[in-house]
Amino acid sequence: MAGRLAGKRVLVTQADDYMGPPTLEIFRAEGAEVIADRSDLTAPEAAQNAVDEAGPIDVLVANLAAYNQAGRKLDTVDDATFAEMFEVMVYPLHRLVRAVAPQMTERQAGKIVVYGSASPLRGIPFLAAYSSARGAQVGYVRSMGTELAPHNIQINLIAQNWVESDTYFPPAVREHPKFIARMQAQVPAGRLAKPEEDVALAVFLASDESDYFVGQCIPFSGGWVQ
Amino acid sequence: MAGRLAGKRVLVTQADDYMGPPTLEIFRAEGAEVIADRSDLTAPEAAQNAVDEAGPIDVLVANLAAYNQAGRKLDTVDDATFAEMFEVMVYPLHRLVRAVAPQMTERQAGKIVVYGSASPLRGIPFLAAYSSARGAQVGYVRSMGTELAPHNIQINLIAQNWVESDTYFPPAVREHPKFIARMQAQVPAGRLAKPEEDVALAVFLASDESDYFVGQCIPFSGGWVQ
Amino acid sequence: MAGRLAGKRVLVTQADDYMGPPTLEIFRAEGAEVIADRSDLTAPEAAQNAVDEAGPIDVLVANLAAYNQAGRKLDTVDDATFAEMFEVMVYPLHRLVRAVAPQMTERQAGKIVVYGSASPLRGIPFLAAYSSARGAQVGYVRSMGTELAPHNIQINLIAQNWVESDTYFPPAVREHPKFIARMQAQVPAGRLAKPEEDVALAVFLASDESDYFVGQCIPFSGGWVQ
Amino acid sequence: MAGRLAGKRVLVTQADDYMGPPTLEIFRAEGAEVIADRSDLTAPEAAQNAVDEAGPIDVLVANLAAYNQAGRKLDTVDDATFAEMFEVMVYPLHRLVRAVAPQMTERQAGKIVVYGSASPLRGIPFLAAYSSARGAQVGYVRSMGTELAPHNIQINLIAQNWVESDTYFPPAVREHPKFIARMQAQVPAGRLAKPEEDVALAVFLASDESDYFVGQCIPFSGGWVQ
Numbered sequence: 043m044a045g046r047l048a049g050k051r052v053l054v055t056q057a058d059d060y061m062g063p064p065t066l067e068i069f070r071a072e073g074a075e076v077i078a079d080r081s082d083l084t085a086p087e088a089a090q091n092a093v094d095e096a097g098p099i100d101v102l103v104a105n106l107a108a109y110n111q112a113g114r115k116l117d118t119v120d121d122a123t124f125a126e127m128f129e130v131m132v133y134p135l136h137r138l139v140r141a142v143a144p145q146m147t148e149r150q151a152g153k154i155v156v157y158g159s160a161s162p163l164r165g166i167p168f169l170a171a172y173s174s175a176r177g178a179q180v181g182y183v184r185s186m187g188t189e190l191a192p193h194n195i196q197i198n199l200i201a202q203n204w205v206e207s208d209t210y211f212p213p214a215v216r217e218h219p220k221f222i223a224r225m226q227a228q229v230p231a232g233r234l235a236k237p238e239e240d241v242a243l244a245v246f247l248a249s250d251e252s253d254y255f256v257g258q259c260i261p262f263s264g265g266w267v268q
Numbered sequence: 269m270a271g272r273l274a275g276k277r278v279l280v281t282q283a284d285d286y287m288g289p290p291t292l293e294i295f296r297a298e299g300a301e302v303i304a305d306r307s308d309l310t311a312p313e314a315a316q317n318a319v320d321e322a323g324p325i326d327v328l329v330a331n332l333a334a335y336n337q338a339g340r341k342l343d344t345v346d347d348a349t350f351a352e353m354f355e356v357m358v359y360p361l362h363r364l365v366r367a368v369a370p371q372m373t374e375r376q377a378g379k380i381v382v383y384g385s386a387s388p389l390r391g392i393p394f395l396a397a398y399s400s401a402r403g404a405q406v407g408y409v410r411s412m413g414t415e416l417a418p419h420n421i422q423i424n425l426i427a428q429n430w431v432e433s434d435t436y437f438p439p440a441v442r443e444h445p446k447f448i449a450r451m452q453a454q455v456p457a458g459r460l461a462k463p464e465e466d467v468a469l470a471v472f473l474a475s476d477e478s479d480y481f482v483g484q485c486i487p488f489s490g491g492w493v494q
Numbered sequence: 495m496a497g498r499l500a501g502k503r504v505l506v507t508q509a510d511d512y513m514g515p516p517t518l519e520i521f522r523a524e525g526a527e528v529i530a531d532r533s534d535l536t537a538p539e540a541a542q543n544a545v546d547e548a549g550p551i552d553v554l555v556a557n558l559a560a561y562n563q564a565g566r567k568l569d570t571v572d573d574a575t576f577a578e579m580f581e582v583m584v585y586p587l588h589r590l591v592r593a594v595a596p597q598m599t600e601r602q603a604g605k606i607v608v609y610g611s612a613s614p615l616r617g618i619p620f621l622a623a624y625s626s627a628r629g630a631q632v633g634y635v636r637s638m639g640t641e642l643a644p645h646n647i648q649i650n651l652i653a654q655n656w657v658e659s660d661t662y663f664p665p666a667v668r669e670h671p672k673f674i675a676r677m678q679a680q681v682p683a684g685r686l687a688k689p690e691e692d693v694a695l696a697v698f699l700a701s702d703e704s705d706y707f708v709g710q711c712i713p714f715s716g717g718w719v720q
Numbered sequence: 721m722a723g724r725l726a727g728k729r730v731l732v733t734q735a736d737d738y739m740g741p742p743t744l745e746i747f748r749a750e751g752a753e754v755i756a757d758r759s760d761l762t763a764p765e766a767a768q769n770a771v772d773e774a775g776p777i778d779v780l781v782a783n784l785a786a787y788n789q790a791g792r793k794l795d796t797v798d799d800a801t802f803a804e805m806f807e808v809m810v811y812p813l814h815r816l817v818r819a820v821a822p823q824m825t826e827r828q829a830g831k832i833v834v835y836g837s838a839s840p841l842r843g844i845p846f847l848a849a850y851s852s853a854r855g856a857q858v859g860y861v862r863s864m865g866t867e868l869a870p871h872n873i874q875i876n877l878i879a880q881n882w883v884e885s886d887t888y889f890p891p892a893v894r895e896h897p898k899f900i901a902r903m904q905a906q907v908p909a910g911r912l913a914k915p916e917e918d919v920a921l922a923v924f925l926a927s928d929e930s931d932y933f934v935g936q937c938i939p940f941s942g943g944w945v946q
Contacts, residue, residue, distance in 0.1 A: 136849070140795065143794055165935045177860065178853065180859070181854055184851060185839065251469075256490055256491025264417070343595070345592070347588075390946065393640045394637075406629045407629020491843065713936060717869055720936050
């Protein structure tokens with residue numbers, strides 16, 4: 043089987059974190075040649091270096107994740123904690139897009155898939171710094187989607203929540219009866235998503251099937267946001 | 269190749285209209301066994317009959333389209349014209365879902381894909397009857413998505429606009445310079461969608477890849493709605 | 495005190511139901527001359543008659559409420575029950591707007607405030623018929639808002655939920671510990687809204703303060719929808 | 721006349737910029753005691769100092785505006801330009817809220833009104849840095865709204881666009897025929913908003929009339945976003 047991403051060169055950032063490992067596995071199974079970047083993207087030149095080293099890439103998967111800030115009350119979120127969210131998840135997004143857009147513009151083709159969050163679409167208490175940075179990604183993708191569309195470059199965002207991931211829902215949390223009860227009360231699907239279900243949406247957004255998606259933030263949350 | 273819908277029995281309504289023909293072709297190419305219903309679903313028993321005749325079905329594609337009402341000013345939309353939109357696009361949706369839900373509930377598995385419209389998400393003048401009926405579909409899908417999710421039945425809606433279709437944008441319209449200029453001013457993608465691009469989203473929503481989508485209305489409009 | 499609606503003639507429909515009584519009281523206290531219509535608007539000519547009898551009106555408050563359908567499972571919603579939602583809440587909305595638009599267009603000024611629901615914005619199970627009809631109002635208001643704006647007529651909708659009303663949350667319900675617990679888990683405000691808080695938004699949308707609001711559906715739900 | 725903000729002490733930031741001047745004038749006319757802060761809020765301690773100097777305040781109006789970044793193509797937005805948007809519009813928002821929340825929590829009452837933007841809700845090309853920072857405000861307000869609601873503190877955001885302001889639409893721009901044509905094609909209201917119309921929404925959100933609004937981002941854009 044050729045696979046839905048056959049012939050695509052794909053750069054995946056923070057390859058060991060968050061959605062990185064399942065993305066690598068599934069994108070490769072779909073025929074993509076995946077370049078896994080593991081550099082610390084908070085360094086100002088890191089994004090440009092990652093793109094330069096990758097060479098020609100058809101798809102950028104912007105996988106940017108800070109440690110979860112859930113449970114941080116307003117008065118405990120100092121300036122450094124707040125700014126870190128943006129330094130990890132927002133500034134590198136801009137640098138990555140800026141680095142990769144010229145080659146995609148030259149080829150008049152490209153896809154950028156952002157693993158984002160549903161949290162800026164529906165308020166969660168004690169999560170303001172994180173939700174704010176994820177909201178910055180939403181505003182960025184909508185604007186940049188409109189800007190890049192005429193060059194046949196599509197940037198879209200997966201607004202996810204409730205995905206089984208050790209970064210955000212470690213086993214000890216997700217097996218806790220109180221967590222399960224709260225999740226079932228809030229998530230119409232009644233369960234966490236398996237990482238491969240999330241990556242299936244990323245495959246769709248990375249493939250030629252989604253050329254008419256422009257700057258969209260697609261909820262992926264079991265109906266928590268519709 | 270097995271195809272992404274291999275082994276699925278799919279019922280497609282209004283098979284000769286709107287998204288019917290490309291859906292039949294592409295779903296079959298993806299391995300589905302497609303039952304094409306061509307009955308007039310405004311008759312009260314028609315939906316139940318269509319489902320009964322189809323037998324066991326894994327996927328219902330609710331393809332319900334009235335003639336476009338674009339260009340109808342408020343004062344020209346009489347009661348019959350207004351009600352017709354609901355009799356064609358809304359009441360049959362409920363009857364189809366009600367007819368198909370029992371067998372899906374029994375199997376604890378099923379997909380319902382609704383070809384809807386982006387018009388209730390962003391106002392278009394001179395289209396109130398149509399937008400209102402399409403908005404009814406949105407409200408229906410969100411509620412029913414939540415209700416059916418615990419039975420592992422997913423109902424989702426494609427909120428489309430600017431899809432090349434002879435029903436809504438006949439060739440004479442879509443080749444008209446004024447239409448092209450207006451479309452390019454409004455649609456970030458700068459072009460109409462090809463029907464097969466729209467069906468690609470329907471394939472995604474009909475397949476096992478989208479089990480975590482619950483009651484969603486996904487814009488498909490080249491960035492016109494994001 | 496002159497009041498924020500001084501000199502406005504306001505037609506309020508279904509004046510004894512739902513948001514009718516508090517609207518009459520508060521709009522009058524704000525200086526409006528309120529015409530209370532109590533006719534059954536499901537009769538085809540009733541809307542036109544109500545408008546004709548009211549004479550010149552600056553503001554139409556479309557207060558249209560069916561008995562709540564909460565708790566109705568899909569298989570119990572027969573065709574008549576489903577259609578009734580539209581005959582009570584949707585068809586009369588169109589007839590009222592069609593009846594009142596000519597005089598407002600002639601004066602190049604007017605306001606239409608629709609008491610709608612947040613339910614089509616966020617799925618509630620066992621409420622599909624109701625949510626669907628309320629969703630039809632949303633699609634109608636967005637389209638018609640855009641159509642009427644050039645005539646300086648503003649139509650907007652209050653997408654409400656969790657408002658203390660005997661129609662939807664009778665005392666026996668709202669004092670029940672299980673209801674209170676469920677409400678507090680779901681509503682960030684942690685309480686039901688008092689009817690007068692809801693009417694305060696209607697006053698804003700009926701007054702000259704909201705001339706730049708066009709076809710909007712404003713959530714009013716204590717943060718349940720944001 | 722007592723005014724709708726009688727007895728309220730209100731802190732308005734960046735009082736000479738953006739929505740500052742009309743807010744001062746109209747809030748005072750509505751009976752508020754307005755404290756106008758003119759300090760540079762990019763300094764880390766400035767927000768806390770402004771709140772400390774203001775003393776007890778019932779309402780915070782977070783008026784934070786960077787020079788408009790419209791017309792900046794992706795490749796011209798360097799890291800410093802990008803970060804500046806956040807340093808001016810996002811980090812100070814968090815610092816202001818953190819500084820003012822303790823006294824509001826103690827009184828179990830307070831309002832925070834954010835003059836934000838509709839740009840993160842609908843993509844505008846060549847505006848990614850600005851839209852991203854405004855999107856950060858949206859994510860922040862939704863989360864923080866939910867967090868503060870139990871203390872009877874309401875934070876909401878005005879998602880505005882097309883408001884007549886010298887900061888964003890200087891006279892030379894707004895009188896230009898090409899601008900007028902583009903605006904009329906995009907804005908259903910067919911005109912810019914007068915600043916006082918925008919402030920009328922801020923009055924509503926600052927007053928006791930809006931106690932049931934929690935973390936909302938209300939479009940104010942003449943129907944450009946609905």
